[in-house]
Amino acid sequence: MEILKVSGVNKSFGGLRALNNVNFAVEEGTVHAIIGPNGAGKSTFLNCMIGRLAPDTGTVMFGDISLTGMKPFEINQVGVSRVFQTPEIFADLTLLENVMIPTMAKRDGIFSLNGFRRLDRDAEVRDKALHMLEDVGLAEKKDMHSGSLSRGDKRRLELAMCLSQDPKLLLLDEPTAGMSRADTNNTIDLLKRIGDRGITKVIIEHDMHVVFSLAKKVTVLAQGTIIAEGKPEDIKGDPRVQEAYLGGAHL
């Protein structure tokens, strides 16, 4: 079953055509990678899916919900979470608080005026958040301020935050950008483990190692157009992809 279906999306910035009639579908429970050279329109495409940008034409369907025109927080509330290229966390707060916030957002909705209840008495939220921190191996750092974490740990924290909401679809924008090889491998392992829970993932990635370790299906975007789509092995050998992505060099 298709969990996400993008049909006929166009997006222009002034004279620049960033996305040209993009059709794209993600099967439920799979890991789908979007690759492409710099400036191919990958981030624009992601932003159109998540509500940060409004596509000029076309529709984005999540199950039977149309995401076009919805605000980012509404899209999150129907079950789509996003990991950013640079980890976006609450740097002034502790790790535990960082994970409690999305947990409460999932339970209490877009806005709730709980001004008189004590947060430290809310065992449900606390336990869930602790459990998520354990999952990503950050439980012993729960009272630390998250701003002082390493890049790799920030990424793990951000993943824990997204996972605490039990999303149906997880969008990852270059999850290993700027990471050391060791951190990259840790992140791959973590993402593989999450894969076992059946969360559908869309990954935008530069690093071929990450793409080929994780993705079941790869879509190649170049100059705003999808030029190829298929299994990783097929994509690797596709001459059009090599031409667009690597300027003809051999992969």
Next chain:
Amino acid sequence: MSARTSPARDLVYFVIFAAAVLTMPVWLAPIGAGYPDLLQKFAIYGLFATGFNLLFGLTGYLSFGHAAFLGVGSYTAVWSFKLLGMNPIPAVILAVVAAGIFALAIGFVSLRRSGIYFSILTLAFAQMSYNLAYSVLTPITNGETGLRVLRSDPRIFDAADGAEGALVSTLFGIEMNGYAGFYFCAVILIAGFFIAQRIFRSPFGIMLRAVKSNQNRMTYTGLNPRPYTLAAFVISGMYAGLAGSLLCITDPLAGAERMQWTASGEVVLMTILGGAGTLLGPLLGAGLIKYFENIFSAFNEQTLHSIFSFLPDFLETPVVGLMSLFVGEGWQLTLGVLFMIIVIFLPGGIMEGVSRLGRLFKGSDKPSAADKGRVEAAAE
């Protein structure tokens, strides 16, 4: 929120705070601040700063127009005296409601922007209110003379009493000036502190801190920051209205200058001086500024000469000459220097100083139950 805060510790903290406020006339007497007029100001401006801190300290939105809500609270309180009678309770309730509605309107427009643009919008609204109160709205505000209660006012509930004597707010026969006025303000301050403490520890409070920390992440976490900031703005506007009504309960006169931008700036100074985002900091800042305003401004050359009389004459004259710049009329110079020193060396305000001292005495970074400042800093 971390393991360091617990309901029991907060209760202890609250009880110590309440006791300290109620005994202020005793322990402030040795430094010359134990008289009712100043004590009332401590409590009222402490409440004002506590409310301001709920907005600025938690969400990071710096409002430069909070004096407008102080003014609205004052005018509402005086109108309540004029129409309903001199009982302070309806005045307090009506002032909080009026300031809340006013804050809802201003916040709705101003919160469409953040950062410096938000500050400028709030400043513009407050200056607009000030100028309106001075000119167009004279029938309501009595312009530059200020609004006061007159003998001829209807005062539905107590028109019969008080045919002679000064018109002061009266609660069940107790006149709300002097120490009675201070204790009325003190009880409201303690209640206001209790609510602020609950907000700090609540899910709502942590959402406000999330607004300050990362609005982008908040949006992609399924939360809409706008209603959170608006709620914080309205609550802090209600605190300001409450403080404004207390100013009129202790002295039933409301003037437009209460809404001027300098008054808005003062509450910003109080909060930053004490430590934005801490519970106790804004209260300390408010106390310090009001103390300087009242005590240092009362110093004159005579007092200085008596203080430095131990110096030989050729030294005494220049020392007194130099020091006299900083006292009397020049008390704001002292305040300015102090403010600069604190902002440069202790960006977290007085509370950061307290927590550093606490760590110094402990000799380690382990928090201790007895050490209030440290607990407070940890709660941030």
